Amino acid sequence: MPVTLKDVAERAGVSRSAVSRTFTDGASVSAKMRRKVEKAASELGYSPNALASSLTTGRTKLIGLVSNNFHNPIFLEVFDLFTRGLQDRGLRPLLVNLTNETEPDNSVRMLRQYSVDGVVVASSTLPPAFARAFRDADIPVVHSFGRYSSSPQVHVVGIDNVECGRMAARELVKRGYSRIGFLGGPEQATSTQDRFAGFTEELAKHPELDVSHSYATAYSFEAGRAEMQRLLSEGKPIAEAFFCGDDVLSIGVLSAVQDAGLRVPDDVGLIGLNDMEMAAWENISLTTIRQPIRQIIRSSIELVEATLEEPDRYPEARLFPCSVVERKTLRPAP
Amino acid sequence: MPVTLKDVAERAGVSRSAVSRTFTDGASVSAKMRRKVEKAASELGYSPNALASSLTTGRTKLIGLVSNNFHNPIFLEVFDLFTRGLQDRGLRPLLVNLTNETEPDNSVRMLRQYSVDGVVVASSTLPPAFARAFRDADIPVVHSFGRYSSSPQVHVVGIDNVECGRMAARELVKRGYSRIGFLGGPEQATSTQDRFAGFTEELAKHPELDVSHSYATAYSFEAGRAEMQRLLSEGKPIAEAFFCGDDVLSIGVLSAVQDAGLRVPDDVGLIGLNDMEMAAWENISLTTIRQPIRQIIRSSIELVEATLEEPDRYPEARLFPCSVVERKTLRPAP
């Protein structure tokens, strides 16, 4: 039913190769030939089959976009930026939802079956081994928001989560809090682990402080809210200020705190991470650490594209600096 | 480099057809043959090339997922449900981000080039003609959240937006508001138009009421906030209660109202539409009309799958009922 190369060739009275050449740029076709073919093609409404051509060219222009975070609103922006960015370069995002799955095997097999040119793993929770599985299958891969390592085995683009942990700690210390809490995302998430590591490392310089920590089960509003409710219900006094693993957690925490009749920042201080759109809303006004999402995604796309050209490119880590955005959920420094 | 059918056939000492058959279910292969082939295949790490086979079978299992709403958090859930649902059925979502584009031509061409088996248009703003362009190109299509019509030309799954408009109007009348406002999404969006139509139709029964309307430029927090700020800055008294086109708009409106020092629901009443997760947050507690997202998406997937089997299936509209969820942004009925 659909019109093929052969149909166009017959209509134009030329060989199939001629038609193929007019649709591949850089090929040698005379102006006259091109006109003939284009006329026939447009009369028939022909457009070349990308998958058939991928068989011989070895390029599908498909990029696997693998993520496991479909509950954090920041990821809507992540998907928006990734899909737009890829489209603008003529690449097609094949979306893989990894919810409830932590082994790479299925995704690797599936994306190999579809001959994707490359893969972007967009996740701050999956371990480096996950992205490595793609490289081991000879699929170019970039891990966005992944764990930084001084000797990365795959390309990583993101932030230095350990440094962010330190940054949050310094901010809380500066403001004179003495009972300080870490309320992280899932304990298995690499970003949680790294932020916690930096946080405690920095606070170890201040042994007089009382430091506690706990974990939410996910990077989501509900999980943050539930974890704070649990802390409050234990009856023990909670920390004066918390570094929450992520803005959406912070906002959940905020709602639990307010429900309990406590005031922010007077009774409880909060600092988040991400600077999502909502953090700036008037009735939230979350003090947070800004993660430069747009730059990370742009750079990820550039890197994956470069890796398509040069598959054996030496693994690289690209880190972008974060900074504190001061709003209204931490008390001022004394 | 990657291992092909031929490699496996040679290793197992059988014909290529034999290998092909062991990997297509329903084909005639003896147990002995199957064992031989599977052994060779697993030794070589073979997995069949889905795109090559699509050439002869005519099925790619790719489904185009087309959307233009990457700013409304509800769509993160929409993408989550769609991708999971499609994956569970062995279908692969090829995501198309339509931001800033309203013509279907590019998407149709691109998705035809990739031989998608079907398309889901997930958008409450695009007109029926958009989805029709896919059907005109002989691509099975389902329009999710699209405009209902008594004689649909393509499959539509969603809600009766006109009825939702009526429902909101009845709710506001019931509570005794006399100055009533409609604050919709973009004026071109079909959902905005339909909700407004139902809303005014119902209010026409109460000529004593003072009804006004205005539009935000997008279904987003910022747009809702900006539009309410504009209304407030005009100096004229604003309505006592608003039907906002969508929850995320309502929340933007809410923040502008609170910034202005007004109290909800005492000074201003709000009713939204969607019942997104955030609407239930304690510090928002939005009274809203619940749209059954999960059912709509599940049904859309079932319908698109059915249409793959039966491309000439008669166009169908599937509508799901909505209901008011009462929280704290409307005053109680007198």
Add this chain to the structure above:
DNA sequence: TACCGATTTGCAACCGGTTGCAAAAATGAT
């Protein structure tokens, strides 16, 4: 053992394109 029908297997053509190579046509110089 010979014969019959049912299964299983391989051959070869095909899906919709691309591309190396050699033949054909066009171009330019003399």
Add this chain to the structure above:
DNA sequence: ATCATTTTTGCAACCGGTTGCAAATCGGTA
């Protein structure tokens, strides 16, 4: 007009699979 050179074109093989058909094998029965 001739010839050398460059450009354009078609042939045919190939990409990685599938499938109709006929030949080969199998199992059972007479």
